[in-house]
Amino acid sequence: MSKLSMAKKFNNQADVVLYEGNALDLLAQIPDGLIKLVVTSPPYNLGKPYETRLDIAEYIEQQSLVIDECFRVLHENGSICWQVGNYVKNGEIIPIDIMLFPIFQRLGLHLRNRIVWQFGHGLHASKRFSGRYEVILWFTKSNEYTFNLDAIRVPQKYPNKKYFKGSKKGELSGNPLGKNPSDVWEIPNVKANHVEKTDHPCQFPVELVERLVVSMTNPSDWVLDPFMGVGSAAIASLMHGRKSIGAEIVPEYVYIAKERIKAAEEGKLRIRPMERPVYDPGIKNGGIPPKEVKIDGPLQQTLLEQKEGYE
Numbered sequence: 604m605s606k607l608s609m610a611k612k613f614n615n616q617a618d619v620v621l622y623e624g625n626a627l628d629l630l631a632q633i634p635d636g637l638i639k640l641v642v643t644s645p646p647y648n649l650g651k652p653y654e655t656r657l658d659i660a661e662y663i664e665q666q667s668l669v670i671d672e673c674f675r676v677l678h679e680n681g682s683i684c685w686q687v688g689n690y691v692k693n694g695e696i697i698p699i700d701i702m703l704f705p706i707f708q709r710l711g712l713h714l715r716n717r718i719v720w721q722f723g724h725g726l727h728a729s730k731r732f733s734g735r736y737e738v739i740l741w742f743t744k745s746n747e748y749t750f751n752l753d754a755i756r757v758p759q760k761y762p763n764k765k766y767f768k769g770s771k772k773g774e775l776s777g778n779p780l781g782k783n784p785s786d787v788w789e790i791p792n793v794k795a796n797h798v799e800k801t802d803h804p805c806q807f808p809v810e811l812v813e814r815l816v817v818s819m820t821n822p823s824d825w826v827l828d829p830f831m832g833v834g835s836a837a838i839a840s841l842m843h844g845r846k847s848i849g850a851e852i853v854p855e856y857v858y859i860a861k862e863r864i865k866a867a868e869e870g871k872l873r874i875r876p877m878e879r880p881v882y883d884p885g886i887k888n889g890g891i892p893p894k895e896v897k898i899d900g901p902l903q904q905t906l907l908e909q910k911e912g913y914e
């Protein structure tokens with residue numbers, strides 16, 4: 604029997620809600636101000652197997668309805684991370700973040716970073732430069748927002764570097780906990796050889812969502828992905844003792860999400876670790892291997908551990 608409490612529609616007592624259906628129908632079930640982090644990659648209107656290509660104005664209108672609802676359910680100290688690339692038509696690109704920015708602005712959200720997510724694989728263009736990055740727009744609802752920087756610091760390039768003159772001479776010049784990961788993230792995207800690859804054509808790498816979840820929420824907070832695909836945001840959230848809720852219209856993807864969560868509960872889901880360098884040579888050459896993650900539900904246990912100094 605599953606240790607995590609899973610629900611098919613919103614239930615405040617559940618650890619994870621996997622809603623099979625339209626994002627707007629799930630959002631309507633969620634109370635105002637509940638969600639600490641909305642993190643999603645919406646359909647890009649490219650005619651992928653799961654979407655019908657819409658007229659641009661209609662696409663923006665649909666996104667606007669979902670973003671308005673995400674704003675309503677967002678906690679006062681919460682964040683929205685909208686991960687997008689380009690809309691492409693007849694070889695011409697329109698950056699989706701530029702199209703959608705006025706919607707977030709109208710709602711009075713505060714843009715904290717426009718994170719550039721850089722990766723190595725994608726289509727090879729012949730009439731323009733091949734696209735190798737997408738962006739994450741990170742907004743907060745207010746100026747009082749959760750941001751646990753120490754939890755997501757990355758190793759310093761020269762960890763032993765010291766001041767060589769002045770009053771701090773001999774002391775370490777960098778933060779011993781590591782450096783701020785900056786707003787340019789080099790994280791492999793999930794293509795054929797990636798350890799997390801499923802049947803979904805464009806899933807999040809778990810490590811990308813992990814960094815957002817760990818920095819922008821605290822244990823037991825709710826994380827919402829209105830376009831959850833195969834549940835990568837749910838896995839990242841549950842791995843770190845957060846509660847997760849998401850909607851997905853394609854039943855097969857909901858099924859895969861459920862199976863991935865179950866595998867993680869059993870310690871059998873393989874993911875690329877957050878701490879693995881991009882040019883890691885792989886286990887055969889002494890590098891960091893993929894890790895099997897274990898979700899330690901139920902959440903009550905996590906809260907107990909928290910009281911006893913967990914995290």
Ligand SMILES: C[S@@+](CC[C@H](N)C(=O)[O-])C[C@H]1O[C@@H](n2cnc3c(N)ncnc32)[C@H](O)[C@@H]1O
Nearest residue numbers: 625626644653806807830831832833835851852
């Ligand atoms: C870019 S993918 C997100 C993939 C996800 N980040 C993951 O890691 O698997 C967008 C997803 O939104 C789903 N979708 C499209 N329209 C939707 C809607 N109105 N409500 C819920 N899901 C929708 C698609 O089926 C697709 O799986």
